[in-house]
Amino acid sequence: MTFLKARLDRDEAVARACMGASWRVAPGGRVRVDAWPETAGDGQPEKQGFVASAENEAYVEHIVRNDPKQVLRRVVGQRRVVALYEKEQWARQRGVPGSGVLEDVLRGLASQYSDHPAYRSEWA
Incomplete structure (x- = not known):
């Protein structure tokens, strides 16, 4: 126990x-996070964060599922x-x-x- x-x-x-933002599959074998906060101080959208890259889409999906x-x-x-x-x-x-x-x-x-x-x- x-x-x-x-x-x-x-x-x-x-x-x-x-933690911070949702992870998602991005093109090119990359795992991205949605920006947080949603806008920068000037009201413009923040750039998306980078979490990882992988050899293929299946690896990326596995990472995102976890x-x-x-x-x-x-x-x-x-x-x-x-x-x-x-x-x-x-x-x-x-x-x-x-x-x-x-x-x-x-x-x-x-x-x-x-x-x-x-x-x-x-x-x-």
């Missing part, structure tokens, strides 16, 4: 550090599963039977971090 919570905390911190806002939504959803598991554990400690399914779900969520040095193979 501690491992998964720490990974989610890190995902959230990194995503928040990259923009900071999407990562934050994913973290929120996974934290909801963690909270359900903690509630189930609390109830089990008080004699209420549980299915154990949520533990399997958490193992599945943790597996996305299997390349992390703190990940344990027995969690698979």
Whole structure:
């Protein structure tokens, strides 16, 4: 549980550090962000920001699909599963039977971090 919570905390911190504007696919294998603020002090539109370039459009689309806002939504959803598991554990400690399914779900969520040095193979 501690491992998964720490990974989610890190995902959230990194995503928040990259926030500001929506990422989008731009021509030429580039990932752009929409300007923020929308206008400069003189009322003229700001130039669009550059995030990354990639070899092909599929790579660009993959990057955009994992923009900071999407990562934050994913973290929120996974934290909801963690909270359900903690509630189930609390109830089990008080004699209420549980299915154990949520533990399997958490193992599945943790597996996305299997390349992390703190990940344990027995969690698979």
